[in-house]
Amino acid sequence: MNKAQDIVTTSQQEEKHYSYLNLGPTHPATHGIFQNVLKMDGEIIVEAQPTIGYIHRAFEKLAERRPFYQITPITDRMNYCSAPINNIGWHMTVEKLIGAEIPKRVQYLRVIIMELARITDHLICNAVIGVDTGALTGFVYMFQQRELVYEIYEEICGSRLTTNIGRIGGFERDFSPKAWEKIHKFLKEFPVVLKEFGNLLERNRIFMDRTVNVGGISAERALNYSFSGPNLRAAGVDYDVRVAHPYSSYEDFDFIIPVGTQGDVYDRFMVRQEEMWQSLSIINQAIKKLPEGPYHADVPDFYLPPKEEVYNNMEALIYHFKIVMGETDVPRGEVYHCVEGGNGELGFYLISDGGRTPFRLHFRRPCFIFYQAYPEMIKGSMLSDAILTMSSMNVIAGELDA
Amino acid sequence: MESNNTDLTPYDKIISVLKEEYEEQVLSIEFPYNFLTINLKSERIVEIIQHLYNHPETKLQYLTTLCGIHYPDQKQIALMYQLHNMSTNLRVRLKIFLPEEKPVVKTLTSVFDGANWMERETFDFYGVMFEGHPDLRRILNVEDMIIFPLRKEYPLEDQTREDKDNKMFGR
Numbered sequence: 001m002n003k004a005q006d007i008v009t010t011s012q013q014e015e016k017h018y019s020y021l022n023l024g025p026t027h028p029a030t031h032g033i034f035q036n037v038l039k040m041d042g043e044i045i046v047e048a049q050p051t052i053g054y055i056h057r058a059f060e061k062l063a064e065r066r067p068f069y070q071i072t073p074i075t076d077r078m079n080y081c082s083a084p085i086n087n088i089g090w091h092m093t094v095e096k097l098i099g100a101e102i103p104k105r106v107q108y109l110r111v112i113i114m115e116l117a118r119i120t121d122h123l124i125c126n127a128v129i130g131v132d133t134g135a136l137t138g139f140v141y142m143f144q145q146r147e148l149v150y151e152i153y154e155e156i157c158g159s160r161l162t163t164n165i166g167r168i169g170g171f172e173r174d175f176s177p178k179a180w181e182k183i184h185k186f187l188k189e190f191p192v193v194l195k196e197f198g199n200l201l202e203r204n205r206i207f208m209d210r211t212v213n214v215g216g217i218s219a220e221r222a223l224n225y226s227f228s229g230p231n232l233r234a235a236g237v238d239y240d241v242r243v244a245h246p247y248s249s250y251e252d253f254d255f256i257i258p259v260g261t262q263g264d265v266y267d268r269f270m271v272r273q274e275e276m277w278q279s280l281s282i283i284n285q286a287i288k289k290l291p292e293g294p295y296h297a298d299v300p301d302f303y304l305p306p307k308e309e310v311y312n313n314m315e316a317l318i319y320h321f322k323i324v325m326g327e328t329d330v331p332r333g334e335v336y337h338c339v340e341g342g343n344g345e346l347g348f349y350l351i352s353d354g355g356r357t358p359f360r361l362h363f364r365r366p367c368f369i370f371y372q373a374y375p376e377m378i379k380g381s382m383l384s385d386a387i388l389t390m391s392s393m394n395v396i397a398g399e400l401d402a
Numbered sequence: 403m404e405s406n407n408t409d410l411t412p413y414d415k416i417i418s419v420l421k422e423e424y425e426e427q428v429l430s431i432e433f434p435y436n437f438l439t440i441n442l443k444s445e446r447i448v449e450i451i452q453h454l455y456n457h458p459e460t461k462l463q464y465l466t467t468l469c470g471i472h473y474p475d476q477k478q479i480a481l482m483y484q485l486h487n488m489s490t491n492l493r494v495r496l497k498i499f500l501p502e503e504k505p506v507v508k509t510l511t512s513v514f515d516g517a518n519w520m521e522r523e524t525f526d527f528y529g530v531m532f533e534g535h536p537d538l539r540r541i542l543n544v545e546d547m548i549i550f551p552l553r554k555e556y557p558l559e560d561q562t563r564e565d566k567d568n569k570m571f572g573r
């Protein structure tokens with residue numbers, strides 16, 4: 001009996017010095033709706049239990065009821081920091097299914113848009129890492145640059161955050177002179193700011209003390225957890241969809257894939273910094289090599305005809321009606337297409353049964369997959385490091401919860 | 403490095419490695435849109451994936467994604483596993499078919515830790531039971547939900563609506 005009592009008291013004592021902390025669901029430091037129940041030993045995290053799904057909007061079910069062109073706005077709302085990549089990834093999936101031939105000019109224009117989107121995605125992430133370490137200056141400075149990119153989107157498609165950019169087959173109009181002017185303005189101004197932002201943090205003693213060896217993950221563990229994108233590259237694996245499975249003419253451009261060694265917060269920060277420079281170089285190459293030609297593919301079954309045609313031309317009217325009512329014939333088939341999103345391999349697995357809507361559409365969302373490693377990555381670290389780890393992984397609630 | 407139909411050798415290697423041990427498990431092999439798709443029996447799927455993971459010729463050591471598909475006509479729920487070999491850059495899609503009433507399969511978490519949430523998601527939406535899964539709970543939907551929403555028998559919209567004609571506006 002004595003022994004039994006002993007066991008009870010020791011387990012009670014053990015229970016006593018842990019405290020439980022509810023981090024989230026709406027905490028300003030988590031930048032989104034994430035809940036983690038942390039088991040804390042003083043300031044040290046012993047265990048974390050994440051809960052997700054607070055903004056689940058049933059995209060995969062919604063997609064089963066919508067015609068193909070109406071799915072584009074759904075994809076906007078996944079990774080809303082780089083919505084154009086999602087949009088264009090979806091367009092390319094449908095183009096793969098219908099076997100559309102995409103003109104070189106469209107592919108290059110898409111590369112420009114996607115790289116601009118990657119820059120905005122990475123700059124938000126890196127600026128926020130700065131904020132979480134206490135450096136607010138860089139954040140405000142970088143956000144001005146994001147505004148410039150959003151103005152470019154506005155010039156091209158009319159909207160800013162959830163862009164719904166382009167169409168199946170290409171763009172709804174060619175880039176206007178105003179849009180080019182804004183792109184050139186951004187290309188001139190951004191490198192200066194990025195350089196300055198880099199000077200502010202990259203070799204900053206305080207910043208390095210705060211981020212080196214924090215929230216690290218080894219390459220083996222990262223692969224086992226199916227990491228992709230900058231988080232995987234920071235761990236030292238040079239996997240980039242743009243190189244491994246080139247799409248939209250990425251094989252025409254010369255760029256390097258930056259990799260880290262430790263997979264910690266600092267490496268993730270540095271990988272994203274370097275990727276922004278690479279994106280800038282890709283955009284410059286694309287502008288230099290930009291071929292002449294049409295700004296959309298010749299797929300009248302999917303690409304809406306211009307409005308004056310619809311009013312004056314019988315055939316255009318029929319196509320318009322068929323597209324809007326979703327009566328276009330789609331081939332049967334199973335397609336997987338992936339693009340390098342802001343956070344990694346963004347995949348679209350589409351099964352079409354020939355109907356007006358997909359039979360099944362599965363999104364491979366990189367955030368959803370790598371966020372499950374979060375408890376492992378913050379185990380044994382301090383609470384403030386957990387915040388930093390989350391922001392450096394760039395977990396976007398919209399993509400996480402679909 | 404996307405290969406077309408004339409250059410099948412690396413894919414043939416994967417198929418031969420698979421057939422060497424598990425010939426009787428293979429139902430059919432397809433190549434839709436240049437993507438090797440192997441339909442398998444469901445009993446030994448985890449063993450097969452482990453074999454493809456370990457075998458020096460295949461080394462499919464990255465799980466790209468995993469998802470369910472409901473085929474109401476065949477009364478089946480399919481599971482799609484997509485594996486990737488990072489060094490040779492080859493991708494394979496494995497598909498198994500489970501009965502709709504009682505979809506049970508072994509968990510893949512013994513091979514890939516990343517399968518944990520993907521399987522939870524599949525359970526959440528299709529009701530597939532993963533035997534041996536460490537933490538099989540709903541993940542995106544509320545815990546007290548009683549249906550598996552991505553199954554085709556659950557319509558997206560309220561079926562009692564009378565203001566909309568489905569003849570005109572699809573399924």
